[in-house]
Structure formats: structure tokens, C-alpha cells
Amino acid sequence: EPEVTQTPSHQVTQMGQEVILRCVPISNHLYFYWYRQILGQKVEFLVSFYNNEISEKSEIFDDQFSVERPDGSNFTLKIRSTKLEDSAMYFCASSSSRDRAGELFFGEGSRLTVL
Amino acid sequence: AQSVTQPDIHITVSEGASLELRCNYSYGATPYLFWYVQSPGQGLQLLLKYFSGDTLVQGIKGFEAEFKRSQSSFNLRKPSVHWSDAAEYFCAVGADNDMRFGAGTRLTVKP
Numbered sequence: 001e002p003e004v005t006q007t008p009s010h011q012v013t014q015m016g017q018e019v020i021l022r023c024v025p026i027s028n029h030l031y032f033y034w035y036r037q038i039l040g041q042k043v044e045f046l047v048s049f050y051n052n053e054i055s056e057k058s059e060i061f062d063d064q065f066s067v068e069r070p071d072g073s074n075f076t077l078k079i080r081s082t083k084l085e086d087s088a089m090y091f092c093a094s095s096s097s098r099d100r101a102g103e104l105f106f107g108e109g110s111r112l113t114v115l
Numbered sequence: 116a117q118s119v120t121q122p123d124i125h126i127t128v129s130e131g132a133s134l135e136l137r138c139n140y141s142y143g144a145t146p147y148l149f150w151y152v153q154s155p156g157q158g159l160q161l162l163l164k165y166f167s168g169d170t171l172v173q174g175i176k177g178f179e180a181e182f183k184r185s186q187s188s189f190n191l192r193k194p195s196v197h198w199s200d201a202a203e204y205f206c207a208v209g210a211d212n213d214m215r216f217g218a219g220t221r222l223t224v225k226p
Contacts, residue, residue: 035216041218042205042216042217042218042219043159043205043207043216043219044216045216091158103149105161106151106158107158108157108158109157109158
């Protein structure tokens with residue numbers, strides 16, 4: 001069964017460092033998403049991406065964040081200068097459809113710890 | 116704007132007992148509703164979804180959910196809980212461009 005894969009599963013970094021989280025969406029999907037879950041809290045929407053541009057972003061997704069689809073398979077989330085409060089589990093998701101009927105398929109998540 | 120409320124932060128049930136997890140939503144149009152389960156340290160697994168049609172939907176692992184438009188609810192149920200059901204459960208509403216999640220309900224199963 002096709003699945004969304006994310007790497008790394010866990011990354012520890014120093015405050016102020018740049019981090020890149022990688023995702024390989026399901027191959028025929030066109031819509032890509034990043035969500036964040038701070039420990040013990042709800043899953044929060046960060047950004048959606050379609051046709052090589054951001055479709056929507058939340059207030060969390062400030063100038064420190066960027067997304068990119070550098071090739072035909074990867075979808076990355078970059079945090080330029082990490083802060084302590086960026087420590088969270090980051091989930092990538094993909095969908096075949098923009099319509100609300102489309103189901104989002106989630107990866108296993110990348111846990112980011114900022115020290 | 117769409118939103119999802121899960122009133123119960125934590126629920127404890129005995130193994131073999133029935134379970135109902137509550138979910139209320141706010142959305143301007145007919146909602147598309149989902150329940151996901153997250154085991155500790157794991158990703159999100161889809162249990163079931165409602166798009167249209169029969170308001171009682173069946174999912175994996177013996178779960179079901181009922182959409183009640185009059186109550187703006189989409190409660191998750193299971194007739195007999197197993198110890199392996201202990202996890203975090205998230206209700207979500209599908210928006211035009213993304214999905215919004217509730218805060219989650221943590222389920223503890225007592226032996």
C-alpha cells in the first residue's frame with residue numbers, strides 16, 4: 001500500500017540552527033501539507049502546497065518556515081533558525097484531490113527537538 | 116471558519132466496556148469528517164470518514180461513528196474496547212484546502 005514517508009524520524013538541533021525535514025508523498029498525489037503537533041497538544045495546520053506554490057498557510061508558518069518541492073518526489077519543510085518552541089512532531093501529508101472529499105494520508109512524523 | 120471540539124481530554128474505560136468519544140464541529144457547509152488514531156510516538160492512522168450518505172459509518176478495528184447534523188456531532192463508538200485501543204484519538208473536519216483537527220482525546224484502557 002502506498003504511503004507517505006518522512007525523514008528523519010527524530011532530529012535534535014541547537015537553537016538557531018537550520019533544519020530541513022523531508023517527505024516523500026504518495027507518488028500520484030498533487031497536494032501536500034505540513035502539520036505540527038507540540039507534545040501533548042493538538043495537531044495544527046502549517047501549510048498546504050500545490051502546483052509548486054503555497055496554497056494556504058497558517059499564522060504559525062512565519063518567515064522562518066519555507067517549503068519546497070525540489071524534485072519530482074520530495075517535499076521539504078525548512079526552518080531557517082530554530083527556536084525552542086519549534087520542538088514538536090512534524091507531520092507531512094498528501095492528497096490526490098483538493099476537494100474536501102480528498103483524504104489526507106499522513107506520514108509517521110519527524111520529531112524535532114530544539115535545545 | 117471551521118473548527119472541531121473534542122470535549123473530553125482523557126477517558127478511561129475498562130477492557131470489554133463500550134466506548135464513545137465525542138466530537139462537535141463547526142462548519143458552514145456540509146462537513147467532511149474524519150477520525151484518526153495516534154499511538155504513542157506514531158503517526159496518524161485514519162479510522163473512518165464521512166462524506167455523505169449513510170450517517171452511520173463503519174471503520175477499521177471495529178469502530179463506527181454517527182453523523183448527526185442537528186447536533187453538529189460525529190461521535191466515535193466501539194462496543195467492546197481492547198487494551199490495544201489505548202491511544203490518542205483525533206476528530207477532524209475537512210476544509211476546502213486542508214484539514215482541521217480537534218485537540219484529541221486520550222483513551223486509557225484498564226485491565
